[in-house]
Amino acid sequence: MTENRENERPQPDSFFAVSFILCAISVTALMLGVPDGYWIAWRDLSISVSKGLGTLLGIAVTSNAEILTVDGFAMRIIRQCTASDYVVILALAILLYRRHSLSYRLIGVAIAVPTIIFANAIRLIVSGVVGAYSAKAFQITHDYFWVIGFALFVVALWTLWVNGSFIATRKSAVRSAQVVTVSIAAYLILLLFYEEYGDLMARLSTLVYALLSQDTEGGIVRSGDAIVYAKSGAVIKLNSLLEEVNVAIYLGLMAPLQKRGDWTMAVNIVIGLACVVLMGAIFNALGCRFALSAGGERFSGFWAIGSVVNLALPMTMYWILAGENEK
Known part of the structure; x- marks a missing residue:
């Protein structure tokens, strides 16, 4: 993806922020009326990608309805396990940011959404492997490590995109390191x-x-x-x-x-x-x-x-x- 400098500005303004949160509320409210079949399909997509990744890595991954079993460890996949909320948030943030061209925003969504889905599959596989080793370790990984880790990952995706590309520069790497360090420290406190x-x-x-x-x-x-x-x-x-x-x-x-x-x-x-x-x-x-x-x-x-x-x-x-x- 090439850098887009049209009306470039380091950060969005207050108008964008308010528009974003209002749209997030509206879209989520509208999604409450989506048929259950949509969420089942999204869940099945998450499971299918996880199974494909498991095959590539040589890890035994099977499924039965909403149950995903990784290396013998069974997990029930609910809506929060599919990263659908993060997809909504990041896609909205990208599409609403009019300081970049429409084509650049569409490319951003086309890259960001599959990236989140794939990253979520990694999350599920890693959680399952950890769970197969230790149920207590799974709980720590699932409840703490991935909660903060995945949120930071989505923030990093947005930052890379809004700065002009999904390729990290030295400046963005330093900034990301600061965000990660402070966020993890605050979370541990x-x-x-x-x-x-x-x-x-x-x-x-x-x-x-x-x-x-x-x-x-x-x-x-x-x-x-x-x-x-x-x-x-x-x-x-x-x-x-x-x-x-x-x-x-x-x-x-x-x-x-x-x-x-x-x-x-x-x-x-x-x-x-x-x-x-x-x-x-x-x-x-x-x-x-x-x-x-x-x-x-x-x-x-x-x-x-x-x-x-x-x-x-x-x-x-x-x-x-x-x-x-x-x-």
């Missing part, structure tokens, strides 16, 4: 203070929920590795604390913008961080209301939207603050 972070998220969610409802008997609390709504013995799982990944990615993206003595940017970074955390609490509270008033099916649909928004939020906040920094 959040894992170290996992309970404290979870309790903070639960308290914020409860505060927002109290502002939105008249429910004085129930509350949002942390239960192990999840945020749940509890009332008179009834428990509704709202979240698995995965927004900590979004916090880590946000900090990784913003850290390179901070210059020594630039207190304005420091304040902006803190404000943006508060927005990312608060958005997670807002979706917990709104999801709780949906679950109580509309039942599990509508809650699942709502949380599908919330999941995409949470994944898109770090990049959105980064584009807004980076754009302001360039003015």
Whole structure:
């Protein structure tokens, strides 16, 4: 892919960021009406690519409906395992970025989507091989390593594309190393203070929920590795604390913008961080209301939207603050 310099600018602006997050919400909401056959086909595509990759690598990979078995280790492939949300986010970001030509955007999507599908197959194969060795190692790899790793991979794809090509330059390599280092460090710190972070998220969610409802008997609390709504013995799982990944990615993206003595940017970074955390609490509270008033099916649909928004939020906040920094 050749470099595209048409109206080139290092980062998108605030208008693009707001347009992107609104489109992400709209497209995800529309996708809730897509027939189940579409998701089954997407799941089967993910499984087929994984089986093909396994054959190339000489690894035994079989499937039965939604069960993918790698080297004797069986995994149930659900929607989140197909990377479909990441495909939506990256494709939207590429198509909406009008500072590049339409042909360059279409080429970007044509390259990025298969790349994510193939990378996801690698994720599934590696997870299965690890699981065949140790179930505990699988859980660590699946719940922690791949969660942060795949998000960083998608951010890297976007960065390479928006800078003019999918070929890394020395400057982009240094910048990517900074993002990865800070993101992983922030993620490890959040894992170290996992309970404290979870309790903070639960308290914020409860505060927002109290502002939105008249429910004085129930509350949002942390239960192990999840945020749940509890009332008179009834428990509704709202979240698995995965927004900590979004916090880590946000900090990784913003850290390179901070210059020594630039207190304005420091304040902006803190404000943006508060927005990312608060958005997670807002979706917990709104999801709780949906679950109580509309039942599990509508809650699942709502949380599908919330999941995409949470994944898109770090990049959105980064584009807004980076754009302001360039003015």
